[in-house]
Amino acid sequence: MSALPMRPFLLADTPRLQDLFAQSIEELTRDEYDEDQRLAWITRATDAEAFAKRLRANVTILVEQDGEILGFASLAGNKEIDMLYVHPYAVGQGVGSALVAAMEKLAAARGTETLLVDASDTAHDFFSRRGYADVRRNTIPIDNVWVSNTTMTKPLAKPASAGRSH
Secondary structure (H helix, E strand, C coil), X not given: CCCCCEEECCHHHHHHHHHHHHHHHHHHXXXXXXXXXXXXXXXXXXXXXXXXXXXXXXXXXXXXXCCEEEEEEEEXXXXXXXXXXXXXXXXXXXXXXXXXXXXXXXXHHCCCCEEEEEEECCCHHHHHHCCCEEEEEEEEEECCEEXXXXXXXXXXXXXXXXXXXX
């Protein structure tokens, strides 16, 4: 498979990312979260302005192929994967892996030694397979509904020092 086309988030992408966020949660997390939990989680993106502000405050990249956004990821403070969402029809095509690899490379290039993610129960095994280790379980209240996830970390390889010959 050829490299997936990535580009930075643009404000005009907000409605499509809101849709992708909601579809990803609704369709991919059914085995781990009940309907109330999924609906509460989805409400975190219903305010377009607040969602766009969160995406813009971070480094957000997306995979877009043939005009369709297949997934997006967001890096907060150069040290945390704040969001990683893949469209249900694009699962298993390497979109999530490509986005995480891009986030890791970006964070390492900016001097981050350890990358953090609060992984949903749905994404836990995905991150485990990529070298992330459990740190703690979390239970987060969203609109009077409790949603659990796991904080995971991964040490990043230091980028080659500048000035050395290749």
